[in-house]
Each structure stands twice: as structure tokens, then as C-alpha cells.
Amino acid sequence: MPHVQENTVWVLLPIHNRRDTTLTFVERLLAQTHSCWRLLLLDDGSDDGSADAVLKLVPQASVLRGDGTWWWAGALHHGYRWIKRHANNKDDVVLIINDDTEIEAEFLKNGVAALRPRSLLLAQQYTAADRRLVEVGATIDWRKFTHNTTLKQNFVNCQPTRGLFLRVKDFFEIGGFHPILLPHYQSDYEFTMRARRMGFELASDPTVRLFYDEAKTGVDNLESASLLQRLRIAFSKRYKLNPLYLTAFVLLACPAAYKLLNIMRVWKSFFREVVFCDAFAVESSNAIPQCIGHVVGSPLPSHDVLGKLK
Numbered sequence: 317m318p319h320v321q322e323n324t325v326w327v328l329l330p331i332h333n334r335r336d337t338t339l340t341f342v343e344r345l346l347a348q349t350h351s352c353w354r355l356l357l358l359d360d361g362s363d364d365g366s367a368d369a370v371l372k373l374v375p376q377a378s379v380l381r382g383d384g385t386w387w388w389a390g391a392l393h394h395g396y397r398w399i400k401r402h403a404n405n406k407d408d409v410v411l412i413i414n415d416d417t418e419i420e421a422e423f424l425k426n427g428v429a430a431l432r433p434r435s436l437l438l439a440q441q442y443t444a445a446d447r448r449l450v451e452v453g454a455t456i457d458w459r460k461f462t463h464n465t466t467l468k469q470n471f472v473n474c475q476p477t478r479g480l481f482l483r484v485k486d487f488f489e490i491g492g493f494h495p496i497l498l499p500h501y502q503s504d505y506e507f508t509m510r511a512r513r514m515g516f517e518l519a520s521d522p523t524v525r526l527f528y529d530e531a532k533t534g535v536d537n538l539e540s541a542s543l544l545q546r547l548r549i550a551f552s553k554r555y556k557l558n559p560l561y562l563t564a565f566v567l568l569a570c571p572a573a574y575k576l577l578n579i580m581r582v583w584k585s586f587f588r589e590v591v592f593c594d595a596f597a598v599e600s601s602n603a604i605p606q607c608i609g610h611v612v613g614s615p616l617p618s619h620d621v622l623g624k625l626k
Contacts, residue, residue: 322352324408325424326399326484330358330391331415332384335366341415342373350424356398358391360384378402387553389503390495392477399487406485412477418444418527419479427481430521434486436511438520439479441465444527451476452520456505458574461581472518477504479526482511490514497564501556509569543591550590559586 327345331338345355355377359367361384370377380394392412399410409428413419423439431437441451451465453472466472482490490511493503512518541549549555559582566578 322350323428324403324405325350325353325428325481326403326408326410327353327355328358328392328395328399328410328412329355329415330360330386330388330395331362331366332360333362333364333366334415335362335364335369338366338415339369339373341413341417341419342370344419346373347421348419348424349421350428353424354378356380356395358382358386358395360386360391386495387499388477389493389499392503393493393495396487396492399484403484406483406488408484410482410484410487412480413439413526414478414528416528417479420525423524423526426521426523430519430524431481431483432517432519433483434515435482435517435519436475436486436508437481437524438475438518439481440520440522440525441476441478442525442527444529447527449525450530453518454505456509456569458570458578461574461578469520472520473509473512474505475508475518477507478528479524480504480508481524482516486511486516490516494564494568497568498561500553500561501558502561502565502569506565506569546590550586557582557586559583 329338329341342355345353355370355374357367357370357377357379359379360382367379367381371379378398380391380398382391382394386394395412403410409431411424411427419439427437427439438453440449442449449467452467452469453475454463454465455471455473456463490507493507495503498506508518551558551560553561562582563579566575566582570578
């Protein structure tokens with residue numbers, strides 16, 4: 317029987333100063349039964365030796381080094397541009413994934429097998445602690461301006477990029493990310509909603525799953541934060557509902573009929589809940605006022621956290 321050439325899986329792995337976490341993920345990558353993969357490490361300014369340690373495990377890995385200003389979308393956009401220059405087989409597969417995820421030995425094999433033409437395949441998301449399925453995608457209701465993760469595939473209209481498979485040629489057709497307009501939060505949803513508008517299917521498959529730690533992000537209460545402190549945090553990249561970036565998200569992704577209404581909702585809530593809010597909270601990977609979560613339903617999940625505080 318003639319040997320069938322496996323599709324190369326180009327693994328795009330953004331990292332920042334989580335050496336042990338990154339190495340644990342790379343060790344799981346080395347255990348994959350699908351052996352034809354290439355690692356593109358997107359190191360956004362780590363100073364803990366993460367990239368050098370990875371290269372000792374995977375000498376053939378490619379590394380792009382940032383200066384700490386890339387954030388999630390910037391790292392992935394650099395990866396997209398690199399893939400455009402180096403991936404010659406358009407039928408190869410791209411995997412975008414976080415380093416704080418746990419994958420099984422058949423993960424790449426199952427992902428390649430389950431990936432259908434003109435589709436984005438999201439690994440089904442399980443909790444690491446109790447192996448509980450918590451997400452196959454997400455739903456944004458623009459009329460109500462609410463967001464929820466879902467277990468029902470027919471409800472999905474956007475996806476995170478935590479464990480996202482797509483063909484190289486489809487990546488090229490969809491295009492890259494918007495690191496200036498959406499440097500971090502909502503960048504994954506904008507990308508997958510854009511793909512959906514272009515006719516790509518947003519899919520998942522029960523054979524393709526990953527596990528992650530829901531408890532990685534902690535919350536510190538800052539009830540005595542001053543107005544200046546609240547404003548400084550609210551306009552930072554680590555704030556999930558930064559009104560500038562949320563406005564950009566609405567402009568890029570929202571149907572025209574709801575754009576103006578939802579922009580008004582963003583800024584009304586900002587003034588009501590940030591400018592005049594006494595109770596404020598900061599998460600270890602982002603900042604989010606407890607009283608503003610309802611702006612987009614449940615607070616947008618931190619799928620794309622690089623693990624850095626600035």
C-alpha cells in the first residue's frame with residue numbers, strides 16, 4: 317500500500333513569561349500521534365527563557381520574538397504573515413492554541429480528520445479539574461447585546477481561538493487580525509464572525525477536545541479605587557470591556573442595523589458603571605468592574621490571555 321502523506325499542522329502558539337506552562341504544553345505536542353507538525357512560537361517579549369527552553373525540546377521550531385506589545389491579536393497577526401510566506405501547501409492545517417491547555421495524544425490526528433472544507437473547527441472545551449464540557453462555541457445576540465458560551469452547535473455564531481483548526485488556504489482567504497483596533501479581547505470573535513459572514517462553517521467535533529483550568533484568573537477587589545485609577549484601568553488593553561476596543565468590535569462585527577444602538581450602549585454603560593461606579597474589581601489578567609458585566613451579558617471569557625500584567 318502506498319504511503320499517504322500527512323497534512324502538516326502549523327501550530328501557532330502565543331506565549332509570554334509562562335515557561336513551565338509552555339514547556340508542559342510542548343511536551344504534550346511531542347506526544348502527538350500525528351507526527352507531521354511544525355511549531356511557530358509567537359513569543360511576545362518573554363524574559364524567562366521560554367523560547368530557548370522550547371528550542372531545546374523542539375530544535376526545528378520557528379520563533380518570532382516581540383517586545384511585549386503584541387498581545388494576542390498582534391502575536392497571531394505576525395503568525396498569519398509568517399504562514400503566508402512559509403506555508404507552501406494550501407491544504408495544510410493551521411492550529412491556533414493557548415499554552416495553558418491540555419491536549420490528548422490524538423488531538424492533532426482527530427482535528428485534521430474532523431476538519432471539513434471551508435470550516436473552522438473548534439476543539440470542544442472541557443474543564444481540567446472535573447473533565448466537564450463547558451463550551452463548543454459562543455453566541456452573541458446583537459439585538460440584546462448579550463454574549464454566552466454554548467453547548468449547542470446550532471447556536472454558535474462565533475468562536476474563541478483556543479484550539480481552533482482551519483486550512484491554510486482558508487486562513488489566507490479570511491485574512492489576519494486587527495492588532496491596533498482589537499489587540500486582545502474580542503479579536504477572536506471578530507475573526508470567526510468575519511469567517512462566518514464569508515460562508516465558512518463554525519464547527520466542533522466530540523473527538524477533538526482540550527482541557528483548561530478555569531481557576532487560572534483571580535479577582536482582587538478595589539472598592540476604594542479612585543476615578544483616575546478606574547479610568548486608567550478601563551482604557552488599558554487588559555480590560556475586557558475597554559470602551560474604545562468594544563466600539564471597534566461593534567464597528568467591525570455588528571450588523572449595520574444595531575451598530576449605533578450598541579455603540580451607545582457601550583458608552584452609556586462606561587459612564588454609568590466606570591465613571592460613577594464605586595465598586596471596582598481587577599482580574600489578574602485583565603480588569604473588569606463587577607457592575608459592568610451585563611453590558612455584553614456574561615463577561616467575555618478570557619480565552620486569549622497571554623498571561624501578562626502590564
